[in-house]
Amino acid sequence: MKYSLKKQIRSFGYAWKGIRQCVGKEQNLSFHLITTAVVIAAGFFFGITRTEWIVIILCIGVVIAAELFNTAIEKLVDLVSPERHPIAGQVKDIAAGAVLVCAVAAAIIGIIIFLPYLS
Numbered sequence: 575m576k577y578s579l580k581k582q583i584r585s586f587g588y589a590w591k592g593i594r595q596c597v598g599k600e601q602n603l604s605f606h607l608i609t610t611a612v613v614i615a616a617g618f619f620f621g622i623t624r625t626e627w628i629v630i631i632l633c634i635g636v637v638i639a640a641e642l643f644n645t646a647i648e649k650l651v652d653l654v655s656p657e658r659h660p661i662a663g664q665v666k667d668i669a670a671g672a673v674l675v676c677a678v679a680a681a682i683i684g685i686i687i688f689l690p691y692l693s
């Protein structure tokens with residue numbers, strides 16, 4: 575298959591459309607975005623190191639990506655199982671659990687990075 579720059583740019587457009595569809599509509603994503611803004615502001619305020627920025631950016635990326643995957647799974651479940659079904663509920667809960675694992679890990683990393691600047 576021939577590589578097409580036009581097709582590639584169009585794919586980025588679809589991905590951006592997917593992100594925009596969630597922003598402001600998904601309560602959990604809004605929470606993660608507000609937290610992201612606070613963490614970035616704190617990073618500049620405390621003048622964290624280059625390595626600390628890399629870790630923070632990685633954490634932010636992982637949590638937001640997990641939340642987007644979770645939203646996609648929720649929508650897919652609603653599409654294939656509009657009626658209540660125990661497995662549909664389990665799928666949603668497991669996906670939400672994956673986000674929680676990422677968010678808790680990111681919060682612990684945030685504490686490890688920022689605590690020394692506060693003491």
Ligand SMILES: Nc1ncnc2c1ncn2[C@@H]1O[C@H](COP(=O)(O)OP(=O)(O)OP(=O)(O)O)[C@@H](O)[C@H]1O
Nearest residue numbers: 648651655656657658659660662663664666667670
């Ligand atoms: N199709 C379903 N079958 C069984 N349980 C479900 C289903 N959809 C959601 N649930 C359960 O409800 C929880 C909340 O799901 P979700 O956030 O999608 O809200 P909802 O119950 O579908 O209602 P709403 O979309 O109006 O908020 C899920 O984590 C799951 O435990």
